[in-house]
Amino acid sequence: MNSSQLKDQQIIRELLQDARQSNVAIAEKLGMSEGAVRRRIDRLVGDGIINFTVMAKPDYMGYHIHVLIRVETEPEVTEEVIEALSAMSELSYVYHCTGQFNLTLVGYFRDVEDLHSFTSNQLSKTAGIVSFRTVMVLRVAKRSQLLPPINDDE
Numbered sequence: 001m002n003s004s005q006l007k008d009q010q011i012i013r014e015l016l017q018d019a020r021q022s023n024v025a026i027a028e029k030l031g032m033s034e035g036a037v038r039r040r041i042d043r044l045v046g047d048g049i050i051n052f053t054v055m056a057k058p059d060y061m062g063y064h065i066h067v068l069i070r071v072e073t074e075p076e077v078t079e080e081v082i083e084a085l086s087a088m089s090e091l092s093y094v095y096h097c098t099g100q101f102n103l104t105l106v107g108y109f110r111d112v113e114d115l116h117s118f119t120s121n122q123l124s125k126t127a128g129i130v131s132f133r134t135v136m137v138l139r140v141a142k143r144s145q146l147l148p149p150i151n152d153d154e
Contacts, residue, residue, distance in 0.1 A: 007032070009150070011040055012050060016146050019052060055143075063108035065115050066137040069123070070101035077128035078102060084126050090118050101133065 001009075007030070014026045023037045030037070044050045058066060073081045078096070085094045085105060093106035109115040115134070123132060 008040055008044060008049075011037060012044070013147070015041075015050065055145075058108045062110055065109040065112060066140070067105075067107050067109065067115060068135045068137065069105040069107065069119075069132055070135070071103040071105060071123075071132045072101050072130040073103060074128045074130055075102075081126060081128040084128075088122060090114075090122070 010030050011026060014021065014029060023041065024034045026032075027034045027037045041050075045052070058064070071081070071085075082094060082096060082103065085091055085103070090109065091105050091107045093104075095104040095106075096102065097104050107115075107118070109118065119132070119134060123129065
């Protein structure tokens with residue numbers, strides 16, 4: 001890893017800890033100028049490496065049902081299924097995975113009726129889906145965007 005990428009990663013780690021801290025604060029912590037931090041952040045955003053967003057608690061926004069849905073697709077149409085599912089506003093994440101269930105979806109619903117309507121009227125009618133299993137999340141014990149530390153000694 002080059003020193004430029006290492007500086008970028010240090011900035012990203014700072015932002016993951018607190019995205020609201022100022023460029024001046026990050027610069028002081030990392031021994032850089034504010035301008036250098038600002039230019040790097042602008043480039044990281046422009047290159048699609050980072051983005052800034054707000055994460056609201058789903059319950060507060062009226063979405064009380066949090067589900068994981070494991071999906072098995074016909075192998076030859078997996079990419080088309082991924083595209084179709086990615087367009088569905090009910091789904092927050094669409095993961096392409098290994099194993100029998102080659103997709104894992106994360107969705108939020110207002111109530112069980114909304115979930116039932118989604119699985120019956122949209123998911124079950126999506127071409128290329130062989131089967132799916134829905135798992136309701138009872139409690140989120142940890143929600144974090146932090147990444148594990150990198151051992152620089154390796």
